[in-house]
């Protein structure tokens with residue numbers, strides 16, 4: 001019968017008796033008589049002790065065990081207060097599965113070195129904690145949307161129209177054709193589908209040729225987007241708030257240990273679950289910035305990072321800023337019926353200076369206005385005919401938003417840089433390994 005292996009976590013749960021476990025050598029130290037190996041798997045780490053008297057023949061192999069060697073073993077597990085995770089295994093039998101060379105990752109290496117060796121750094125306790133939280137966040141997004149009646153729907157990655165500005169388009173050489181780009185958003189291919197499914201969502205990669213070297217921009221990021229028919233602008237904001245609350249709740253319920261590894265205080269995240277988000281118009285945000293932060297922003301200018309940061313420092317929950325000036329927002333956002341200078345668009349700004357996590361809006365559903373906005377923004381409406389058809393055949397009020405998944409991971413995990421929120425980050429300067 002094949003050997004039944006327990007995860008290290010389950011072995012510790014068992015707590016006594018014989019267990020078989022497998023994993024990688026995380027740390028090792030020893031003497032002539034004893035070897036201590038901290039074994040790591042995806043669930044935890046545990047100290048394992050090899051006594052020379054039991055392994056005289058294999059001692060040379062044991063003595064030369066290198067960090068990251070993969071190994072299986074059977075032994076007696078018991079509580080031991082001196083061991084790092086409170087348990088220890090006295091090894092009775094073992095097999096080296098894959099030897100390890102001199103592992104290049106050690107303490108205090110520069111962020112650039114760790115990025116060059118990302119394929120190995122993924123094994124670190126820190127990346128393991130982030131990747132586990134990332135996995136929960138993806139699951140929570142799917143759970144949330146399905147629980148409120150949304151269908152999962154997919155739009156193409158090769159696209160022939162832009163939605164978020166030409167300056168961040170990645171052009172693709174598509175069999176010699178030059179008017180093909182990688183998706184910045186699913187939106188223009190999602191809106192046609194609400195006439196079929198009404199409420200839809202996706203989690204998919206988006207691409208932005210961002211020339212800015214900031215701690216929150218990737219060129220390839222995962223984008224959770226939703227679109228719904230018959231919505232009001234308030235409903236779009238409510239959905240965004242409920243989604244973030246659900247994601248945060250799931251992380252807090254399941255990742256106490258991982259947040260500790262990341263030295264992230266859960267108390268800082270709890271208000272997002274418990275308290276309503278702050279909502280204010282762009283115009284009110286300028287007043288708050290002037291009165292409370294002594295920052296003057298001229299009406300009509302988009303908020304800069306520094307202004308968003310100062311604003312969000314005032315609150316312990318996300319701030320939803322609404323009704324931006326029409327000029328600074330995308331062509332598809334609907335004018336506010338009470339004031340055509342502003343649009344029903346919203347940005348969700350995360351606390352603690354983590355910046356914009358959601359951008360969304362109610363959509364312009366009037367065909368002529370939409371065409372005029374396209375022209376104003378230098379686009380040829382002819383290229384958007386398929387999209388404009390959505391306004392020709394039974395147009396309805398509708399809206400949606402996009403959540404930057406790495407942005408919310410950065411915030412929840414308290415990361416200095418968004419690069420750590422994704423396994424293999426892509427930025428203007430980094431596309432390897």
Ligand code: 4AD
Nearest residue numbers: 185187217218221225357358359400401402404407
């Ligand atoms: O505000 P954005 O550009 O909105 C859209 O793309 C809409 N079409 C979404 C929609 O309504 N369906 O982008 C949405 C979110 C931002 O709030 C931010 O969280 C994230 O995407 N984002 C980025 N994340 C990482 N790196 C980048 N370069 C990002 N650009 C946007």
